[in-house]
Amino acid sequence: MPHLDRPQQLLQKTQNLIGDALEAVEATYAAELASRNSYIRDIYQHTNRFRGKRLRPVLCLLAAKACGNITREHEILAAVIEMIHTATLVHDDVLDNADVRRHVATVNVRWNNQTSVLYGDFLFTHAFHLASQTGSAEACRLIGHATNRVCEGELTQIRNRGNLSLTEAEYLDIIDGKTAELCAVACYLGAKFAGAEESEIGRLERYGRKLGQAFQIADDVLDLTGAENAVGKTLGTDLMQRKLTLPIIRLLNREGDSHRIRMIELLEAGDEKACLEISKLSRESGMIDDSLQFAHQLAEEARAEIAGIAESPARELLLQLPELSINRAC
Amino acid sequence: MPHLDRPQQLLQKTQNLIGDALEAVEATYAAELASRNSYIRDIYQHTNRFRGKRLRPVLCLLAAKACGNITREHEILAAVIEMIHTATLVHDDVLDNADVRRHVATVNVRWNNQTSVLYGDFLFTHAFHLASQTGSAEACRLIGHATNRVCEGELTQIRNRGNLSLTEAEYLDIIDGKTAELCAVACYLGAKFAGAEESEIGRLERYGRKLGQAFQIADDVLDLTGAENAVGKTLGTDLMQRKLTLPIIRLLNREGDSHRIRMIELLEAGDEKACLEISKLSRESGMIDDSLQFAHQLAEEARAEIAGIAESPARELLLQLPELSINRAC
Numbered sequence: 087m088p089h090l091d092r093p094q095q096l097l098q099k100t101q102n103l104i105g106d107a108l109e110a111v112e113a114t115y116a117a118e119l120a121s122r123n124s125y126i127r128d129i130y131q132h133t134n135r136f137r138g139k140r141l142r143p144v145l146c147l148l149a150a151k152a153c154g155n156i157t158r159e160h161e162i163l164a165a166v167i168e169m170i171h172t173a174t175l176v177h178d179d180v181l182d183n184a185d186v187r188r189h190v191a192t193v194n195v196r197w198n199n200q201t202s203v204l205y206g207d208f209l210f211t212h213a214f215h216l217a218s219q220t221g222s223a224e225a226c227r228l229i230g231h232a233t234n235r236v237c238e239g240e241l242t243q244i245r246n247r248g249n250l251s252l253t254e255a256e257y258l259d260i261i262d263g264k265t266a267e268l269c270a271v272a273c274y275l276g277a278k279f280a281g282a283e284e285s286e287i288g289r290l291e292r293y294g295r296k297l298g299q300a301f302q303i304a305d306d307v308l309d310l311t312g313a314e315n316a317v318g319k320t321l322g323t324d325l326m327q328r329k330l331t332l333p334i335i336r337l338l339n340r341e342g343d344s345h346r347i348r349m350i351e352l353l354e355a356g357d358e359k360a361c362l363e364i365s366k367l368s369r370e371s372g373m374i375d376d377s378l379q380f381a382h383q384l385a386e387e388a389r390a391e392i393a394g395i396a397e398s399p400a401r402e403l404l405l406q407l408p409e410l411s412i413n414r415a416c
Numbered sequence: 417m418p419h420l421d422r423p424q425q426l427l428q429k430t431q432n433l434i435g436d437a438l439e440a441v442e443a444t445y446a447a448e449l450a451s452r453n454s455y456i457r458d459i460y461q462h463t464n465r466f467r468g469k470r471l472r473p474v475l476c477l478l479a480a481k482a483c484g485n486i487t488r489e490h491e492i493l494a495a496v497i498e499m500i501h502t503a504t505l506v507h508d509d510v511l512d513n514a515d516v517r518r519h520v521a522t523v524n525v526r527w528n529n530q531t532s533v534l535y536g537d538f539l540f541t542h543a544f545h546l547a548s549q550t551g552s553a554e555a556c557r558l559i560g561h562a563t564n565r566v567c568e569g570e571l572t573q574i575r576n577r578g579n580l581s582l583t584e585a586e587y588l589d590i591i592d593g594k595t596a597e598l599c600a601v602a603c604y605l606g607a608k609f610a611g612a613e614e615s616e617i618g619r620l621e622r623y624g625r626k627l628g629q630a631f632q633i634a635d636d637v638l639d640l641t642g643a644e645n646a647v648g649k650t651l652g653t654d655l656m657q658r659k660l661t662l663p664i665i666r667l668l669n670r671e672g673d674s675h676r677i678r679m680i681e682l683l684e685a686g687d688e689k690a691c692l693e694i695s696k697l698s699r700e701s702g703m704i705d706d707s708l709q710f711a712h713q714l715a716e717e718a719r720a721e722i723a724g725i726a727e728s729p730a731r732e733l734l735l736q737l738p739e740l741s742i743n744r745a746c
Contacts, residue, residue, distance in 0.1 A: 123568060177537060181530045200511045200574050203533055207507060208567040210537065213545040215560025223548045226556045230545025237538040238453060244530050245455045347479045 089406075096406055103268055103399055104147045107156045107164075108148070110276065111143045115165040118216045119209075129193060129205050133172060136190045141411065142167045142272045145297070148407075149276025149290045151400035152392070159220045159279045163229070166217045167272050173209035174264075176202050181244065193326040225275065232271035239263020250353060254335050258299070261306075266298030289391045293404065296388035298380075301411035303381040306331035307374055310365050325361040328353075332380070333373035334364070345371040381412050423744065433729055434477045437494075441473045444495040448546045449539075459535050461522060461676055463502060466520045471540070471741065472497045472602045475627070478737075479620045481605025481730035482722070489609045494557070496600050500563055503539035504594075506532050511574065511657075523617045555605065562601035567733045569593020578658040580683060584665050588629070591636075596628030619721045623734065626718035631741040632710040636661035637704055640695050643732040648738045658683075662710070663703035664694070675701040711742050 093098065101108075119130050144165035150160045155225050179192035180202045181198055193202040210233075217229045243260045274293030277287040309324045310333060324331055330338075330353075337349050352360040352367065368374050385408030392404055421429065431438075447458050473494035480490045509522035510532045523532040530656045540563075547559045572589045576582050603624030607617040638665060654661055660668075660683075667679050675697055682690040682697070698704050715738030722734055 096703065123572060126560075126571060173537075177533055180533055197449055199529075201571070203507055203510055203536075204567055204571045204574060206533075206537070207540065207724035208541050208564070208571060211560060211563035211567055213543075214541075215557060215564055217544075218553045218557035223551045223553045223556060226553060227545060230541060232549055233541035234538070234545055237458065237534055237541055238451065241456060241531070241534045241538060242453060244534060322522045335421065335542075 091406060091407060093410060094134070096403065096410060099399070099401055100144060100148075103403065104151060104156065107147050107161055108140065108143060110161040111140075111147070111164045111168070114161055114216070115168060118165065118169070118212050126205075126208070129197065129201065132190070132196060132230070133193060133205070136192075137168070137172060140168060141301075141407075142171055142268060145269055145294055145404075145407070146272040146276040148404050149273040150280040152395060152398055152404060153277045153286060153290070153325060154280030156216045157279055159222070159225070160276060162216060162281065163225060163275045164219050164272070166213045166229055167268060167275075169209050169213035169216065170229070170236070171268060173206045173213065174236060176206040176209065180206075181240075189251045191210075202272045212253065221307035225279075227277060228271055232258070235263045235267040238261075239265075239267070243329060248329070250330070250338065250350065252330045252335060254332070254339070257330065257332060261299055261302040262295070263300040265305075269298030269301070270295035286395060289395060290353055293388045293391040296384045296391065297408045297411055300381040300384035300408055303332055303377055303384070304412040307333060307377050307381075310334075311374060312367055325356070325364060326358075328356060332377040333368040337368065337371050337373045340371075343371060367377055378412070382409075385409050385412055420739060422738060426733065426736055426740060429729070430474060432608040432734055433733065434474070434481060434486065437477050437491060438470065438473060440491040441470075441477070441494045441498070444491055444546070446496060448495065448499070448542050456538070457528065458536075459480040459531065462526060463506060463523060463535070465504070466522075467498070467502060470498060471631075471737075472501055472598060474604040475599055475624055475734075475737070478730045478734050479603040479624070480610040482509060482725060482728055482734060483607045483612035483616055483620070484610030487609055489555070490553070490606060492546060492550050493555060493605045493609065494602070496543045496559055497598060497605075499539050499543035499546065500559070500566070501598060503536045503543065504524065504566060506536040506539065508570075510536075511570075528610055548720055555609075557603060558601055560598045565593045565597040567719060569595075569597070576660070580660070580668065582660045582665060584662070584669070584695075587660065587662060591632040592625070595632040595635075596625045599628030599631070600625035616725060619725060623718045623721040626714045626721065627738045627741055630714035630718065630738055633662055633707055633714070634742040637663060637707050637711075640664075640698055653685070655694055656688075658686060662707040663698040666706055667698065667701050667703045670701075673701060683745070708742070712739075715739050715742055 119126075121127055121130070146164040146167060147156055147160060148227060150156045176193055180199050193205055213233075214226065214229070217226045220226075239260050239262065242256075243264060246256065246260070270291045271294070274287055274288040277290040277354055282290070290342050306324060310331065334349065334353070335344060337343060340346055349364065349371075352364045389405050389410040395401055449456075451457055451460070465519045476494040476497060477486055477490060480486045506523055510524050510529050523535055543554065543563075544559070550556075569590050569592065572586075573594060576586065576590070600621045603625070604617055604621040607620040612620070636654060640661065664679065664683070667673060667676060670676055679694065679697055679701075682694045718738040719735050722731060725731055
């Protein structure tokens with residue numbers, strides 16, 4: 087376990103190191119989405135209110151800084167990845183019928199599902215348009231490939247709603263696509279466009295992937311255990327949507343566990359009351375702790391990937407990010 | 417008016433001229449979407465059944481052939497544009513709650529809305545991934561820009577549902593985005609990657625744009641007048657979704673017309689019975705003929721744009737396509 091700053095300290099150090107570049111990313115993001123259409127401007131401003139801590143741009147820029155210098159290409163690509171991430175959030179809220187994200191009404195609630203679908207498309211296509219501004223077809227290809235995997239992960243997740251036989255390997259494959267891939271490509275592009283060697287680019291990519299997996303597992307646990315007000319988005323949506331996550335999958339695989347039969351009954355009932363009891367049962371059976379322990383193990387593996395790269399302030403921050411991601415799913 | 421072959425003859429001539437390239441486009445399209453995931457393969461095969469006459473790939477390849485030779489880049493870009501078009505169809509069917517497209521159940525009906533949203537995203541992101549295979553960031557930029565306009569057109573259309581004050585200029589701006597832009601960029605890329613001069617590229621682009629506008633107006637008229645069985649998709653959806661199209665907008669602008677007040681009453685009622693009467697009223701007031709005449713005028717303008725380029729079999733086919741598009745909205 088590395089030395090861990092308090093979140094506020096870590097934020098300040100990140101700000102000191104890459105604050106200017108993060109501002110340039112924001113400006114690039116805003117400029118790309120500027121529209122002559124007041125309706126689109128309204129949606130843009132609204133969705134900005136539920137964007138998070140810019141984890142993916144931070145990963146891209148810190149990876150760049152850890153391997154060399156931040157360039158204009160990094161600023162563009164960090165904005166591209168953030169835009170793709172926002173597009174998936176907007177579409178996720180339609181899929182989940184979610185009402186609230188980061189204490190703000192979702193687009194589907196504030197406007198309607200149609201607007202959400204089209205605004206998500208608008209973000210996706212602007213992201214690809216922006217990627218081309220790097221002048222690098224290779225960057226476009228990498229962004230395209232990563233986004234393909236994101237969609238494939240989400241499709242597989244939808245397909246497996248209500249599938250009580252979902253295996254842990256299948257679950258990990260889903261989160262690898264829907265979450266880890268974008269973190270991995272953020273780090274990959276950060277290193278690549280800083281002129282890093284292949285082996286170093288590979289390390290950063292694997293670091294981003296493990297971090298993303300750890301983050302998603304923690305986020306899924308939070309959905310099961312958290313209180314709505316603390317997190318700012320509708321919780322328990324996974325259960326209501328019959329998405330199985332790690333604590334539940336692990337319990338279902340414990341042949342001899344006395345909680346197992348009860349869990350199956352509750353999952354089959356699937357109403358609000360059952361959801362509360364599933365949450366309680368996940369904790370009592372030890373599966374919440376067990377899943378979080380697995381997330382910490384992935385965080386450790388992420389850190390190990392970059393242990394070999396040259397020491398730098400950027401590397402120090404990267405070493406702390408996996409734990410931070412778990413402690414508060416960003 | 418040019419010499420017009422019968423549709424079957426025109427199809428045969430097109431097949432003779434660019435059949436091999438069209439096959440390569442299909443193979444490229446299929447290879448890009450190949451998935452290890454059987455669920456995605458099922459959706460892919462299903463959506464292939466409602467793809468249309470490949471108007472956009474044909475435009476791209478004929479534009480190339482009219483300006484020079486068809487290259488590998490053309491085959492890729494034609495597949496890209498077709499993929500983006502298919503993505504918009506899949507999302508349109510969610511937006512419209514449509515049940516049937518080309519006599520086949522829509523994805524939202526065969527699976528569900530969530531699958532439609534994600535499969536549309538899957539198609540969009542694969543299209544951009546495929547575009548990068550040209551190795552040209554400029555091609556990615558042009559595709560990205562065109563797709564941005566498609567989304568903006570669709571968003572503006574949704575925004576104006578039920579807006580009885582929608583002007584003809586606003587309507588034309590919407591169809592320019594949602595339909596004409598993709599036809600324009602198909603022709604633009606066809607000419608550009610065949611090494612045409614700027615002025616010729618501009619001519620082809622304007623040709624594609626006018627053709628797209630003419631086509632969309634005809635398609636909107638068809639939605640108002642056609643019989644469900646003849647067209648293979650749910651009709652009258654524009655009215656049920658309170659989308660105003662050209663015949664209605666023109667009638668609403670006729671201050672002295674005796675049909676006008678009745679039309680406003682019917683639009684405000686908006687039920688199935690009212691839709692039938694709106695259709696009847698559009699014809700009786702002469703607005704259907706009036707709108708189709710405007711479409712024919714745009715077709716004429718499209719032809720005029722390419723009158724100056726060198727004679728060739730490809731140009732002869734391009735000269736016929738605008739009328740064909742009107743006669744049977746592809």
